[in-house]
Amino acid sequence: MEYIDNILFFVALVIGFGLFFKSLKEIYRNIQLGKEIDRSDQKPKRWETMARVAMGQSKMTKRPIAGILHVIVYVGFVIINIELLEIIIDGIFGTHRFLAGIMGDSFYSAFTATLEILALLVVIAVVLFFIRRNFYGIKRFQMKELFGWPKNDANWILIIEFALMMAFFTMNGSDWVLQQRAVFSAHGSFPISASIFAPVLQNLSDNGLILMERGAWWFHFLGILFFMNYLYYSKHLHIVLAFPNTWYAKLDPKGKFDNLDSVTKEIKLMMDPNADPYAAQPEADPNAVPEKFGASDIFDLNQVQLLNAYSCTECGRCTAVCPANMTGKKLSPRKIMMDTRDRMEEVGRNINKNGKFVDDGKKLLDDHIQREEVWACTTCNACVEACPVLIDPLSIIIEMRRFLVMEQSAAPQELNQMMTNVENNAAPWQYNQADRLKWATDN
Amino acid sequence: MDFTIKTMAEYAAEGKAPEVLFFVGCMGSFDDRAKKVTKALCKILHKVGVEFAVLGQEESCNGDPAKRAGNEFIFQMMALTNIEIMNAYEVKKIVTACPHCFNIIKNEYPGLGGNYEVMHHTQFLRKLMEEGRLKIEGGSFKGKKITFHDPCYLGRGNGEYEAPRQLLEKLDSELVEMKRCKSNGLCCGAGGAQMFKEPEKGDKDINIERTEEALAMKPNIIATGCPFCNTMLTDGVKHFNNSEVDVRDIAELLAEAEDL
Numbered sequence: 001m002e003y004i005d006n007i008l009f010f011v012a013l014v015i016g017f018g019l020f021f022k023s024l025k026e027i028y029r030n031i032q033l034g035k036e037i038d039r040s041d042q043k044p045k046r047w048e049t050m051a052r053v054a055m056g057q058s059k060m061t062k063r064p065i066a067g068i069l070h071v072i073v074y075v076g077f078v079i080i081n082i083e084l085l086e087i088i089i090d091g092i093f094g095t096h097r098f099l100a101g102i103m104g105d106s107f108y109s110a111f112t113a114t115l116e117i118l119a120l121l122v123v124i125a126v127v128l129f130f131i132r133r134n135f136y137g138i139k140r141f142q143m144k145e146l147f148g149w150p151k152n153d154a155n156w157i158l159i160i161e162f163a164l165m166m167a168f169f170t171m172n173g174s175d176w177v178l179q180q181r182a183v184f185s186a187h188g189s190f191p192i193s194a195s196i197f198a199p200v201l202q203n204l205s206d207n208g209l210i211l212m213e214r215g216a217w218w219f220h221f222l223g224i225l226f227f228m229n230y231l232y233y234s235k236h237l238h239i240v241l242a243f244p245n246t247w248y249a250k251l252d253p254k255g256k257f258d259n260l261d262s263v264t265k266e267i268k269l270m271m272d273p274n275a276d277p278y279a280a281q282p283e284a285d286p287n288a289v290p291e292k293f294g295a296s297d298i299f300d301l302n303q304v305q306l307l308n309a310y311s312c313t314e315c316g317r318c319t320a321v322c323p324a325n326m327t328g329k330k331l332s333p334r335k336i337m338m339d340t341r342d343r344m345e346e347v348g349r350n351i352n353k354n355g356k357f358v359d360d361g362k363k364l365l366d367d368h369i370q371r372e373e374v375w376a377c378t379t380c381n382a383c384v385e386a387c388p389v390l391i392d393p394l395s396i397i398i399e400m401r402r403f404l405v406m407e408q409s410a411a412p413q414e415l416n417q418m419m420t421n422v423e424n425n426a427a428p429w430q431y432n433q434a435d436r437l438k439w440a441t442d443n
Numbered sequence: 444m445d446f447t448i449k450t451m452a453e454y455a456a457e458g459k460a461p462e463v464l465f466f467v468g469c470m471g472s473f474d475d476r477a478k479k480v481t482k483a484l485c486k487i488l489h490k491v492g493v494e495f496a497v498l499g500q501e502e503s504c505n506g507d508p509a510k511r512a513g514n515e516f517i518f519q520m521m522a523l524t525n526i527e528i529m530n531a532y533e534v535k536k537i538v539t540a541c542p543h544c545f546n547i548i549k550n551e552y553p554g555l556g557g558n559y560e561v562m563h564h565t566q567f568l569r570k571l572m573e574e575g576r577l578k579i580e581g582g583s584f585k586g587k588k589i590t591f592h593d594p595c596y597l598g599r600g601n602g603e604y605e606a607p608r609q610l611l612e613k614l615d616s617e618l619v620e621m622k623r624c625k626s627n628g629l630c631c632g633a634g635g636a637q638m639f640k641e642p643e644k645g646d647k648d649i650n651i652e653r654t655e656e657a658l659a660m661k662p663n664i665i666a667t668g669c670p671f672c673n674t675m676l677t678d679g680v681k682h683f684n685n686s687e688v689d690v691r692d693i694a695e696l697l698a699e700a701e702d703l
Contacts, residue, residue, distance in 0.1 A: 255600025256550035260515045264555060267519045271527075294513065323630040323653075328646030376643040379511050379635030380595040385626050401513030414640035415512045423517050426503035426524075427469040428639055437499035439471075439478040440448035440485075 009091035009221075016225030023232035024240075027310055030348045033357075037302040039248045046247045049390070054246040059388040063317070066132075069125040073161070076122035077239070080168075083115055087221050097175075100187035112188035116172065120192045123165045130158045140316030145335040150235065150314055157236050164223045171216035173197030174209045181206060238313040242389045245311035248304045249390035254381040257398060262291050294402025296365040298344050301399060308391040309340035318383035318393060324376040331376040333383035333393035339368035340396060365400050374400045375412055444482060446489050450499040451532045461496040463567070464534045466548065468541040469504050470670035476677065477540075477670035483698035484540050484564055490703060491576050495538070501528050507543040510551070512636035519555065522547070526557035536560045538567040540694060542596035542669045543634075549601070563597055565606040565668050565693055572610070581614030581700040589616045589696075590662040592653065592676060593628035594669035607668050607693055614700055619660045629653050633671035654679025658688060665690045 039046075052058045057074065061067035089098045100108040133141050133154060146154075173193035178184040183206050204212060231237050238245075269275050295301050318333035319325050325332050343364040351357050365371070377397045384392050404410045411419070418428045426433045454461050465484070470477040488495050506521035525548075529537075537559045539545045549561035562570070571577035589611055597603050604625045611618050623629040632642070632649025642648055654676055657665045665680070665688060667673045677690045 253546075253550055253601045255546040255596050257510065259519065259551060259554045263515045263519050264523075267516065267523055270520075271523060293515070321627070323632060323649045324643070324645070327642075327649050327652050329643045331643070372643055375640075376645075377635050378595070378630045378632060378637050378649065380630035381599040382595075382627075382630065385599050398511070398513065401511075402515060403513075405513035406515065411512060411514075412640050415636055418636065418639035419509050419512065419514050419517055422504050422506070422509050422521060426521065427473060428504060428508050429469070429473060431473045433503070434500055436467075436472045436502055437448070437450070437497065439467075439473075439481055440444070440497075440499075 003094075006092060006094050012222060012225060013088065013091070016222075016228060020228045020231075023229065026348060026352075027232070027237075027241075029351075030344050031303050031306045031310070033299055033344070033347065034301050034303040034306040035299075037304055039304060042251055045251055046249075049249060049251070050243055050247045053249075053388070053390055054242045057388070059390075062386075062388075069128055072118075072121045072125045073129075076118040076125075079115055079118055082111075083168075084221075084224060087217070087224075091221065096184070097187045105187065108187060109189035112172070113191055116169075116190055116192040119165050119168050123162060126158050126161050126165070130155065130162075133158075140320045140334075143316065143319065143332065143334075145332055145338060146314065146316075150338070153234050153236075154314070156230075157234060160223065160227050160230070164220060164227070167216045167220040167223060169193045169197045170201075171213055171220060173201050174204075174213035174216065177201050177204075178206065178209050178213065183210070235312065235314045238311050238389060241307065241311040245307055246390050248307060250304075250392055250395075254384055257395075260293065260402075263293075292403070293406035294404070295396070295399035296403045296407070297363045298340060298347060300403070301340070301364075301396060305392070305396055305399075306340070306344060308393075308396075309337050309344060311389050312337040312341065312391055313389070314338060315388065317386040317388065318391070321382040321386045323378055323380060323382065329372075329376040330370060331373040336369060336373070336393045336396055337391060340364060343368050365403065369400065371404065371410070373397075374404065444485065444489075448485060448499075449496050450501070451496045451528075451534070452499070452501065454496050455532060460533065461494040463493060463495045463536040463538050464529065464532075465495045465497050466505070466537050466539040466544050467497055467502060468539060468544040468670070470674075471540055472502070474670060474674070476673060480540050480670060480673070480692040480694050483692065483703070484538075484694040486698050486703040487568065487577070487694060487701065490701060491571055493571070493576075498525075498528065505544045505547045507547045508636045508639060510547070511634065512639075522552055522555050522557070526552055526555055529557060529559065534559055536562070538562050538564055540564040540668075540670065540692070542594040542600070543671065546596040546600050563601075563603060563606065563668065565597075565610055566603060568694070568697065569606045569609050572613070577697075579610070579613040579697060579700055581616060581696075583700060583702075584614040584616040584696070587614075587616040587663040588619055588661065589614070589664045589666050590619050590621055590657055590660045591624070591666045591668075591693075592621070592631065592657060592672055593624060594667065594672050595628065595630050595634050597668055598628050599626055607666070610693055610697065611666060614696060616664075619662060621656050621660055623656060629656065631669075631672040631675035633675045638671055638674075650675035650679045651682055654683065658683060658685060662688060664688065664696070666693055666696060667691070668693050 057071055060070050086099045090096060103111060169192060172190045175184060176190045176194045177198050179186045201209060292300060298306060314334055316334045322331060322333055347357055350360055374397055379394060381394060384394055421428050421430055425431060467481055471481040503521050503524050506518035510518035537548060542563060545561055545563045568577060572579060591607055591611060593604060630649060631653055665676055667676060667690060673690055673692055680688050680690055
């Protein structure tokens with residue numbers, strides 16, 4: 001019976017990580033629903049971008065207050081993971097503060113003290129974030145696309161992080177008091193829990209403290225497993241996906257849009273004076289799916305665009321700088337990304353249920369994203385510039401315009417007029433091409 | 444103008460090639476306001492002694508408004524037509540006064556077989572200045588306050604924020620920056636084919652929002668480097684019945700400084 005703790009721990013660990021990997025597999029499967037895109041070029045530059053933007057958080061600090069608080073939580077998170085390593089080793093082998101033996105006492109003291117200070121900073125940051133998000137009236141946190149789950153989700157994340165840190169302090173505080181009473185051997189240094197939490201814990205008996213320490217330890221561990229599995233249902237997935245997302249980001253100038261190869265072939269044939277319009281068509285593959293222009297659903301988007309949608313943390317920095325949104329139009333780049341993810345989830349559930357995707361009569365365009373949003377974009381790239389993890393909402397908008405124009409001929413009337421002019425007169429207005437040099441001679 | 448504008452065809456007929464092709468663009472060719480920018484740039488190039496040519500009747504729309512509206516067919520039709528002509532003239536260097544022409548020829552034409560060294564006119568003029576060919580003395584702008592509006596397709600689109608500013612600093616004027624400038628610059632509202640349609644329903648028009656911000660700086664001149672921005676901000680200034688503030692392209696300011 002003496003190994004029951006270790007066994008329970010091991011089972012929890014396996015289930016926790018097992019479910020987490022199952023979610024990751026599902027995410028991977030859903031991203032695979034998109035079109036393949038080759039983004040394996042310029043590897044050194046991609047690693048550098050990832051190091052700078054995801055690890056270095058270079059874009060977060062553009063807004064200094066949120067940026068600095070975020071860096072604190074991030075650094076806290078990274079270091080807490082080292083502590084998780086100790087928890088796992090202790091849990092499996094029934095040891096106590098295993099790293100103390102490896103690191104040596106003075107280094108271990110420095111390590112635990114650093115963790116404590118970071119944990120306190122994380123608590124402060126999380127509380128400030130909570131106040132800022134709920135009571136400070138920041139516009140991008142009050143928009144209607146955040147009503148319901150997205151808003152609750154954001155608060156749950158902060159509450160869970162707060163609870164985890166409290167458990168961490170309770171665990172260390174009890175441990176420290178027990179160390180003072182020589183019940184536990186002395187390891188580590190705990191400046192925060194010793195001064196703030198220990199005074200309250202002093203009143204407990206030895207057994208009560210041991211219960212407290214173990215309880216907090218288990219709570220902390222199970223809490224981390226829970227949080228890890230909560231990620232899949234949360235905007236917080238960015239803590240994992242920010243890294244691949246920045247690696248696969250577009251490296252070309254922001255103003256550069258892709259050219260559709262299938263169109264090039266058509267146009268070249270059309271412009272070729274030697275092409276024989278009556279020539280026999282090459283034997284067509286009877287099973288070939290005719291190429292669709294642009295995107296009306298997630299299957300038409302590429303895999304990086306779908307990865308983008310999963311990486312979005314709904315911070316709304318894109319929407320805050322969007323000229324269309326700030327002047328009261330319906331377009332919100334954040335909503336474009338949230339809609340894309342919602343649709344992907346919808347399709348994912350459909351696949352889980354039916355084994356493969358069965359047409360549900362819905363599409364990303366119209367059922368989630370409205371045409372009015374798509375047409376309001378000025379392609380100014382402010383959203384792309386603002387995103388802390390290099391998401392490109394503009395590329396999705398353009399794909400939808402391509403679908404509307406080239407598949408459905410459903411552009412706004414004035415744009416149809418403009419396009420007709422370009423086609424017939426080589427200018428967006430009804431001027432004669434022969435008058436193109438008139439400016440040189442008129443006064 | 445007291446000199447003639449030569450076309451690529453004329454250069455070719457003489458068996459010569461100019462130093463640079465000036466891709467005028469639709470706005471620069473047909474829009475009355477933008478034509479002034481076109482002429483100002485020509486006057487500067489002529490004064491400096493840069494041999495340049497235009498395509499004239501052989502030029503077609505670069506395809507930008509069609510492409511950003513989602514019509515890849517019309518874009519490629521225009522692009523391939525332009526590329527065929529420019530390649531036939533063995534064009535190497537292109538200068539343009541429109542960031543939309545600049546962006547699309549620089550970034551999207553290479554994939555279709557059009558490889559050129561493309562410069563926005565502010566980049567080209569800065570180069571001339573650095574080479575000592577263009578000397579700017581902006582006496583007439585002394586004490587004037589200028590604020591520069593970054594065109595999206597020059598700034599965020601292609602990362603060029605400095606060339607226009609370096610030219611403006613030579614004018615002896617006071618350059619004041621709006622809060623939203625450089626990579627945070629606010630769009631004028633015309634890009635992405637918005638120029639050609641009414642905006643979607645909202646609280647206000649984007650150009651009004653931008654003009655308000657520019658006017659709050661109390662400038663004498665709002666400087667632009669894009670014919671679309673120029674139109675949008677001119678409309679914005681008119682909206683506020685402000686007759687004191689001028690919206691001017693950087694090329695026009697330089698031409699005026701040189702008394703051209």
